[in-house]
Amino acid sequence: MKRPDLALVLATALTQTLGWGTLFIPFALVVQPMEADLGWSRALLNGAFTLGLLVAGALAIPVGRHVDRKGGKLPLVGGALLGAAGLALWSIATHPVVFYLAWVVIGCAHATALWTPAMAVVVAQAREPMRAITLITFLTGFTGTLFIPFTAALVEALGWRHALLVLAQVECLSAAVAWWQFRAAPARVASPLRGGGLRAALRRPAFWGLAICFACHAFIGTAMGAHLVPLLRESGLPEASVILLAALHGPFQVAARIGLFLLGTRASTQVVGVIATWLLPLGLLWLALAPAEFTALLPFVLFWAMADGLLTIIRSAGTAEILGRQGYGAVTGALSLVSVGPRVAAPILVALIWEAQGGYGAVPWLLAATGAAAALAFLYAVRRKEAAS
Secondary structure (H helix, E strand, O other): OOHHHHHHHHHHHHHHHHHHHHHOOHHHHHHHHHHHHHOOOHHHHHHHHHHHHHHHHHOHHHHHHHHHHHOOHHHHHHHHHHHHHHHHHHHOOOOHHHHHHHHHHHHHHHHHHOHHHHHHHHHHHOOOHHHHHHHHHHHHOOHHHHHHHHHHHHHHHHOHHHHHHHHHHHHHHHHHHHHHHHHHOOOOOOOOOOOOHHHHHHOOHHHHHHHHHHHHHHHHHHHHHHHHHHHHHHOOOOHHHHHHHHHOHHHHHHHHHHHHHHHHHHOOHHHHHHHHHHHHHHHHHHHHHOOOOHHHHHHHHHHHHHHHHHHHHHHHHHHHHHHOOOOHHHHHHHHHHHOHHHHHHHHHHHHHHHHHHOOOOOHHHHHHHHHHHHHHHHHHHHHHHHHHO
């Protein structure tokens, strides 16, 4: 890999690891301590998480267009600072209004500092964008492995409020790295688009196939992000097993990406996407049927993590391959916007199911059906792309 791409890869991987580790992962580990401390309902707590996702989706296209036209310095640096401010505000929340306001700020940080704008910067600046994206996903694959036990230890040692303050300081480091990234290598802004990349993409059936696939995947990802730890705890597993199962998601993701990297050009992006999308419902069916034992649940984590690991690459590199690179930031922003509804619905819907049924029993079945819909939609996108070629 050429040196400019390597610097871009390392900086992007670090900002994304810190960003996801501080702005997404902690919610599932903090929700139960907040519930016990403040007496708020599970649905109320997940409503704030949902609001943050809604804000992020609403900003996706404007942020993508900004990156296409002016580069990513302002979104990535400013977004990380917003994230730190949101975490600090969350840490002092004693009233739901303050808690919800904190998640509005965090939602703005999600839109500006996390994956979609970062990948738009990579596609615009990297000399080998697809290789760069693959290597970034290698390096970010251990985010959960690092931050799940780290955050759990912080909450245990300091309480949830002080834990969030520590995470806010970590996210300030992400802002510093992003600032260094653009200071070291100023962004090359693409020339203005002619013909409208987004408008053209919206007229293609393949766009809508990808949109449905990614929306279903987003539903599953946010539902699992908010509820996996409580779901595993409810099954009666020891706390150490719960944390270890959640943390293994990262290494299994990386293993799948290493396998893809070793296959090189022999692996078609579209074939990999089909395999990954079917691994997702398989893993969730395993979760629904397996006994509540650590070893019995390992295949669930393996299948789910492999699907997640490969789909992260497909969502970035596959979109460019199937829909093209023109207006990539705006097009991927539009794909994120289509996912707003599922992202908004997932945490609160699962929380309502939990409250209505007194447990998570139906949730794996719902998520498995959603995963099957994602697989069918991706297959449709691939076929319509080939028909148009």
